[in-house]
Amino acid sequence: MMDRMVTSVPIVDVKQLSIGARLAEEVHTPLGGLLFAKGTVLHEKDIEILNVFFINQVSVENQEEVARSESAEQKAAERQVAAAKAPLEKAEAFQKSFDQAVTTLKNLLIRVQGGDNIPVMEVREVVAPILAQFQSQPQILLSLRHFARMDSYAYEHAISVGIISYMIAKWIKVPEKEWMQVALAGTLHDVGKMKIDRRILQKPGKLTPEEFEEIKKHTVYGYQIIKASHGLSEGVALAALQHHEREDGSGYPLGLPGSKLHLYSKIVAVADVYHAMSSDRIYQKAQSPYVVVEQLMQDSFGKLDPFIVRAFIDGITQFAAGTIVELSDGTLGKIVFTDRNQPTRPMVEVGGKIINLVDARHLSIVQVLEK
Template identity: 45%
Template sequence: MTIKTVSDLQIGIKLAEDVYTPLGGLLMQKGKVLLPRDIEVLKAFMVEQVTVESVEGDSTRVPTVKSAGQKPSLLFSEQPQASAEEESSARKEQSLHEEYDKMLALIKRCYQSAITGELHMYEVRRQMQQLLEHQKDYYALKFIPRVTNRHDYRYHHAVLCALSSYKLAQWVGLPEKEWMQVAFAGLLHDIGNVRIDPIILNKPSKLTQEEQEEVRRHTTYGYQILKNVAAVNEGVRLAALQHHEKVDGTGYPLKLEGSRIHMYAKIVAVTDVFHAMTLDKFHRNAQSSYAVLEQLHLESFGKLDPMLVQTFIQRLTSFHHGMRVRLSNGSLGEIVFTDSKHPTRPMVSVHGEIVNLAQQRHLFIQEVIY
């Protein structure tokens, strides 16, 4: 290992130790291969020196020239490996989308069969297992289904809630044996909507008081549909019944307070709000994921379980350094640092300048690009 000043760093050198900001926040992780933007970020955070690997040739490599008359290209020996990693990532993403589409088609059929009280849970479990084999490649902030339309909103919402609820169950330390059941809770929490008039569900204008009361009945309808389904446990049934309850007792249908709401229902309540706001609906366009996370944070005061909300936000935003984003003013940039105190307002590099969204409150991340 070698300690180098930031001004002496060269492109392609690898960090041997984590790099922290002067205030103690993790800026870059051990093993990161430095790119030009990374060196600029280190300078922007006034990091004076870092520890790098002293592998022969790492610090002295120069870009190779493709051919005479062309500009130098930053091609190093790692480039083929990076391409292989990109191909592997593309294959994983393709597999995730394929299993997602199969699950989407299946939940459509389940909604239709649930009208008559039948749910083919053996088939649902088998497909859910195949989908969850790819859950490590699922990132809620960047995953976009290949084909979406407002008519299929409730089916996309169901599958996405299943994936995100499964993740949240892991993050908060629920026993592994419960993870699949939590995924079922996310998938089936709105199954009671099959008994609601589609004209009301798809109405683009504001609902009347009577229509609102009918829509709220989907919670009890859902419990009734699931109560005789042997493949799900009571937590799944209670998630259908209780996912609109609020921890302060102002929710529905039973106005339960936090201690009386089942953990599955609390988990699904968080993912339900997130995906409801980040998908296109008949009466509302999809909103920015980061803007929704900020609203979730506000909702946690007296409405949603604050521990679950905090965990959800922190885990979703903790591993997105290097992600390309579009800001609300149209600028394209890259997330370079996320402060745990302001997880929805990271620092973004835009044309070599650091934009601190925690300070520039008039801006926010409008879109995650990749």
């Protein structure tokens, strides 16, 4: 009988790993948790995580030991420089597109304030390019406030809620043909405020009961404006009417329970609350996205749809690896791992040490700085 050939699995030092290497075996943290599954193709961020967890060697498939020539090192250095520049260039491009979309939307809605119907095709032309650009860098969801200008909050809020609503629709698997309508529902959810006295809208102090009753009418005004405009679905109109309704019937204007609310309104409600709470406003400073997300989780018990909240939290935190954050004790760190069971309490590297916020309950993320 011929001896059966045994092929050994190469064990490679993490320092020598090439981007694109495929793991031949599972990789576990020192405490036994699964870090990477067998068959995972390693990218730059994955190799960083291996280093953070002090994992020195891994088993890989077909990993070739190639001596690095000077030219190869030079090319690698050039790629690193290009990779470092890319996020900044993308952020600058997004800022430019975002500002342009805000300015254009403002001009369009001023026409609505003057009595015109919503120019639906023109609004679509504002929304579509920024959605396309956003899809290549969805991690911006954690730092939308960095693109804000206080003097045009209402229009930035509209664009941002449109973007967030669009992403939620994708994450909860709304049919693709409806994604644009959901984005328009988010963008136009507050269009009824064009009919509210600006002195009430911009009042820095607490509203009187009479003023709050007037504010609440924007939902009905929005429904009427959208119904009178061609090219928008009933769901878009109902999102304007119902985005302040709540699952337990405690919202306005009709006090409807969750079973009576349109799906678009439930999506927009989550997007609206998230962006409002994580933005600087006249009467409120922005809160950390992680603080806001924890609040959303609490609100999913009776106020907001729990399925949509969970999908949003899973979606927004999946892009967090590599993000620089400030903790509540003033230290800066980098998110290196997010447990899907505890998405608001990731592992953060601070000065070479890993802090697991699941265990360090006295700490929280108070600010997201950059990716």
